[in-house]
Amino acid sequence: MIRWVIFIVVYLLLTIYGFQAIRTITKATWIHVLFFILAVLVFGNFIYQFTLPSQGRVLTPGKSYAFGFLLTYMSFLLVMIPILIGEDIFRGVSSLYDRFFTTKEDFYFPERRKFISQVAMGLAAIPVASLLYGMYKGKYNFRVIKHTLFFEDLPQGFEGYKITQISDIHSGSFTDYEEIQQAVHMINEQESDAIMFTGDLVNNTATEMDRWKPLFGSLKAKDGVFSVLGNHDYGDYVEWKSNEAKHQNLEDLKKVHKDMGYDLLLNESRYLERNGDKIALVGVENWGRGGFTKKGDLTKASEGVKPDDFKILMSHDPSHWEDVVLHDPYHYHLTLSGHTHGMQFGVEIPGWVKWSPIKWRYKYWAGVYNELGQYINVNRGLGYLGYPGRAGIWPEITVIELKRKEQNS
Known part of the structure; x- marks a missing residue:
């Protein structure tokens, strides 16, 4: 209860302070009224949605949009108010200076205040x-991002091998069937040798896939579709009636993978073969730093894999690569991860800028990185969670082509 009281007080104070800018710019009463109506609607809808009965931290579409509109309104205030406070401080200091050290009248220019507002x-x-825009269109602004990676020891038979990676579907957030159908079409359009899905098929429960299973089951690749689990797939964010019910949900989700034709790797490995050569594909269960599920067992997953095999690892959380994989005696040539979503918000101009607040939590948060002669690609995710949109960090379909070369480039 105390958190709600604090939230209401802060919201009210920010709204009142923000109104000062509106009032400075225009005296139109209808605009003043409209501002407060919007503030009340955003706040009221948020309170209503988040006080509805729910299982644990389940974000329904209604809650997600309530959060999105609150975030939008608060971003308006939190950008504007520091500027107004800065102006107030400057005017206050100047007024005190003039009062005690000059003979000028009180320092105040209405036109300056209006301009600042x-x-x-x-x-x-x-x-x-x-x-x-992110809520209306950005979340379905699917992008195909292509990378060509070079390896000295890539088996000759895999020269030009194409992998399509997708991650973080979060099917429980989807509402528009036609847009998701277009994404699936774009994935199949790549005609890759293998499709690799790196976790978080659902937000919480296996039943979220009931509507989407036939669609995502239509994904096709020459060597098949391979998958691993992400932190959301274990049902850890739902209040279950019993441990048995939670366990059954996970078993149901594994069956969803099987029904769609996905080869789900649970701390396991497979060999892909091409023209007499082979490479090892290793898949671990989720392992995440900072309180996330740690069921990934790299040693177990790599049993039967030889140290000199060319290895591709599927691991949902990039912190696993940073904390464990890079320091493992085995050399994992390429790791495929997701999890971060790029925070679904940021600024990216290829070759110029790549920034998101998520960089303060994850060192490796989007795109390809190379450390100690090992690559990782962190996929920005196909779906969305929490904020029901994407702004600047668009939903991603990654296509990685493997090439053999004497030196990396």
């Missing part, structure tokens, strides 16, 4: 427009 609102409109 206009600038603040203009800047605040940028994240607002981005977040609204």
